[in-house]
Amino acid sequence: MNTGRTILLVEDNPSDVELTRRALARKQISNSMVVANDGEEALEMLTARESHRRIYPAVILLDLNLPKVSGLEVLRRLRADTQTRLIPVVVLTTSNEERDITSSYALGANSYIRKSIDFVAFADTIAQLGRYWLTINEPPPAQPANGVVN
Amino acid sequence: MPQPQLPILPTPDPAASLLARGEAAAALALRLVGIGTWEVVPDGIGDIDAWPMRWSMETCRLLGFEPTEELQSRGALRRSIVAEDMMARDAIADPAWRQRRPYTAEYRVLRPDGALRNIVEQAHVFCDPVDGTERIFGILQDITDRRQADQALRGYNLLLRGITRAQSRLIAGRSRQETFGELLTCLLSYTGSEFGFIGERLGVFERAEQLQLCATAGTGWDAPIRDYYAGREQSRITLGEWAGVLGLRDGPFICNTPDAANGTSDLLPGHPPVRNYMLIPFAHDYGARGVIGLANAPSGYSPRLPGRLDAVLNTCASLIWAYGANERRQRAEAELVSLNAELEQRIRRRTAELEAANGELESFSYSVSHDLRAPLRGIDGWSLALIEDYGPNLPEQAQGYLRQVREEVQQMGRLIEDLLEMSRVTRVDLATQPVDLAAMAAQIVEGLCRRYPDRDVEFTSAADLKAHGDPGLLRVVLQNILDNAWKFTAGRSPARVELGVRATLNETVYFVADNGAGFDMNYAGKLFSPFRRLHRQSEFPGTGVGLATVQRIVRRHGGRIWAESAPGKGATFFFTLASGT
Numbered sequence: 182m183n184t185g186r187t188i189l190l191v192e193d194n195p196s197d198v199e200l201t202r203r204a205l206a207r208k209q210i211s212n213s214m215v216v217a218n219d220g221e222e223a224l225e226m227l228t229a230r231e232s233h234r235r236i237y238p239a240v241i242l243l244d245l246n247l248p249k250v251s252g253l254e255v256l257r258r259l260r261a262d263t264q265t266r267l268i269p270v271v272v273l274t275t276s277n278e279e280r281d282i283t284s285s286y287a288l289g290a291n292s293y294i295r296k297s298i299d300f301v302a303f304a305d306t307i308a309q310l311g312r313y314w315l316t317i318n319e320p321p322p323a324q325p326a327n328g329v330v331n
Numbered sequence: 332m333p334q335p336q337l338p339i340l341p342t343p344d345p346a347a348s349l350l351a352r353g354e355a356a357a358a359l360a361l362r363l364v365g366i367g368t369w370e371v372v373p374d375g376i377g378d379i380d381a382w383p384m385r386w387s388m389e390t391c392r393l394l395g396f397e398p399t400e401e402l403q404s405r406g407a408l409r410r411s412i413v414a415e416d417m418m419a420r421d422a423i424a425d426p427a428w429r430q431r432r433p434y435t436a437e438y439r440v441l442r443p444d445g446a447l448r449n450i451v452e453q454a455h456v457f458c459d460p461v462d463g464t465e466r467i468f469g470i471l472q473d474i475t476d477r478r479q480a481d482q483a484l485r486g487y488n489l490l491l492r493g494i495t496r497a498q499s500r501l502i503a504g505r506s507r508q509e510t511f512g513e514l515l516t517c518l519l520s521y522t523g524s525e526f527g528f529i530g531e532r533l534g535v536f537e538r539a540e541q542l543q544l545c546a547t548a549g550t551g552w553d554a555p556i557r558d559y560y561a562g563r564e565q566s567r568i569t570l571g572e573w574a575g576v577l578g579l580r581d582g583p584f585i586c587n588t589p590d591a592a593n594g595t596s597d598l599l600p601g602h603p604p605v606r607n608y609m610l611i612p613f614a615h616d617y618g619a620r621g622v623i624g625l626a627n628a629p630s631g632y633s634p635r636l637p638g639r640l641d642a643v644l645n646t647c648a649s650l651i652w653a654y655g656a657n658e659r660r661q662r663a664e665a666e667l668v669s670l671n672a673e674l675e676q677r678i679r680r681r682t683a684e685l686e687a688a689n690g691e692l693e694s695f696s697y698s699v700s701h702d703l704r705a706p707l708r709g710i711d712g713w714s715l716a717l718i719e720d721y722g723p724n725l726p727e728q729a730q731g732y733l734r735q736v737r738e739e740v741q742q743m744g745r746l747i748e749d750l751l752e753m754s755r756v757t758r759v760d761l762a763t764q765p766v767d768l769a770a771m772a773a774q775i776v777e778g779l780c781r782r783y784p785d786r787d788v789e790f791t792s793a794a795d796l797k798a799h800g801d802p803g804l805l806r807v808v809l810q811n812i813l814d815n816a817w818k819f820t821a822g823r824s825p826a827r828v829e830l831g832v833r834a835t836l837n838e839t840v841y842f843v844a845d846n847g848a849g850f851d852m853n854y855a856g857k858l859f860s861p862f863r864r865l866h867r868q869s870e871f872p873g874t875g876v877g878l879a880t881v882q883r884i885v886r887r888h889g890g891r892i893w894a895e896s897a898p899g900k901g902a903t904f905f906f907t908l909a910s911g912t
Binding site for chain 2: 194196197200203245246274275276277278296297298299300301303304
């Protein structure tokens with residue numbers, strides 16, 4: 182059910198990455214997942230100057246607790262950049278701290294989802310997310326980089 | 332004042348004429364009131380001093396002459412008068428004599444025996460009714476006692492004024508120097524002294540009497556000397572530095588001998604020499620001690636003087652005590668202020684430490700929330716992966732183990748959740764408002780019934796349970812206690828849970844009672860400690876954190892929580908919220 186659109190998973194925990202991939206695979210949508218292992222890498226992939234290296238995912242699944250550039254900082258920079266400000270961002274994290282939820286929405290997150298410890302529940306959530314953002318939701322059109330038409 | 336001895340008078344002769352007896356009585360009366368009479372018959376020519384003048388016996392006595400002496404003349408009277416007073420008297424009397432006018436003059440006379448007396452002289456002219464000759468009739472009256480009394484009164488007034496002024500200085504909070512300066516100025520003026528000091532005796536150190544000068548003053552001092560002593564007023568000196576005296580005794584010390592006085596002093600070069608001096612120690616009942624030093628009175632110091640200064644001495648002693656008390660109080664206040672500052676400093680430090688600790692706790696909770704749960708999900712996920720991918724190859728027992736692993740993970744997940752909840756309730760700010768605990772409990776019970784549809788619990792509640800508190804936190808309290816009640820009544824038929832209230836004299840006690848498993852009161856102390864469980868996990872599952880969280884919430888509301896139970900007899904949890912709510 183690969184629609185040709187991609188999910189960008191920003192997650193530094195390899196176990197979580199694999200489990201997410203596994204959850205998506207069970208619903209036959211794993212091929213469309215791209216992984217950034219930290220915030221910096223995510224920003225590079227989303228804002229690379231060379232257009233062939235740049236990706237424009239249908240949704241970004243963003244962990245908050247990331248090395249180098251934190252998840253909230255990644256979100257802030259994405260929303261400040263005309264190229265990326267429209268990309269749907271789903272915060273997918275273990276934290277249920279109220280301030281994290283508030284900050285995420287304040288910075289323009291489209292959704293906030295807490296990862297369950299119960300893997301069955303987690304896999305269901307991931308599958309639903311994949312289905313929704315890749316097949317149901319109509320994504321925003323890609324924006325030109327800093328006003329330059331490619 | 333001692334009663335003067337009545338003079339021995341000649342007894343009037345009873346055989347004498349009425350006139351003679353009248354004259355004798357008049358003489359006696361004049362003698363008793365101390366009035367002397369005299370008479371001058373002006374000859375109109377020659378020196379008025381040579382005019383014959385007849386003195387009465389009393390006049391002779393007033394001027395200190397024997398009545399028999401043939402000195403009775405105006406000249407003799409004038410020779411008795413103290414030279415300084417003569418001109419003033421003559422300026423009044425002489426023109427009056429010439430113009431035959433009455434007059435009054437006052438002067439001092441120096442009697443041959445050396446006594447100095449104050450005299451008032453009054454005279455007027457009259458015509459002798461018998462021979463028609465013109466005469467000047469006058470009286471002399473000794474007013475020495477009156478003058479002395481006047482002077483003493485003026486002196487007392489001066490001293491009293493000084494005392495009053497000094498006391499107002501104290502009350503107005505002026506400096507020690509200014510206050511004692513008032514008294515010293517007054518003392519210099521009262522005694523006619525040229526300079527002096529008032530000092531507080533601090534005791535004997537290194538064999539010298541130590542003195543703190545309260546005030547110094549000198550009418551004859553030039554600016555450098557004045558500045559020198561003023562500069563010493565703040566510091567301690569030994570007595571020898573100023574007066575060089577023998578040391579203070581309990582009583583006053585007077586030296587009226589110029590050589591001795593000058594020899595004992597240790598004065599600044601250029602200081603006027605000390606001709607005489609007086610030192611009067613004084614003491615206060617509460618222990619303040621001091622000394623007044625005065626020097627260079629025009630005619631030395633009388634041993635009676637210290638007695639007249641009693642009021643001033645007492646005032647000095649009281650003032651020294653009062654200033655000492657003031658200074659002690661100010662020192663105590665200063666200490667209090669610095670102590671307060673130190674306390675505030677300490678509080679600020681503690682607050683900063685607490686804030687830091689809170690911050691750490693928060694970041695700890697955050698880490699727990701995030702970092703501890705992530706691996707759990709991994710364990711669960713990979714256990715499931717193992718079952719899914721290799722399940723067919725695994726023996727049934729291995730699959731059971733993996734299911735057990737997944738259950739443990741869920742239990743640990745709950746534990747972490749509960750711990751986070753407990754730490755959250757101590758960190759969040761209280762947002763208190765009126766809360767209906769009955770309505771809140773009804774919602775919770777509804778949830779419980781949905782969660783445990785196969786349980787049949789009779790829940791009764793007081794209709795209207797008004798409380799005041801943070802609704803979110805109070806919900807946690809009720810949720811936990813009702814959860815427990817549901818949990819521990821499992822297996823009871825019928826299971827009963829009651830929410831109620833008991834108002835005592837000064838507080839409202841809410842309670843939740845059940846007819847469940849109960850617990851042994853011996854372990855009641857452990858009930859509210861985190862991780863303490865009174866039942867086996869296999870009997871009643873739980874993390875042991877719920878009641879610890881409940882207790883923290885109740886305490887944050889200023890209330891108490893406790894429980895009563897017996898094994899198998901159900902349990903009742905009581906809690907209060909802050910009084911007045």
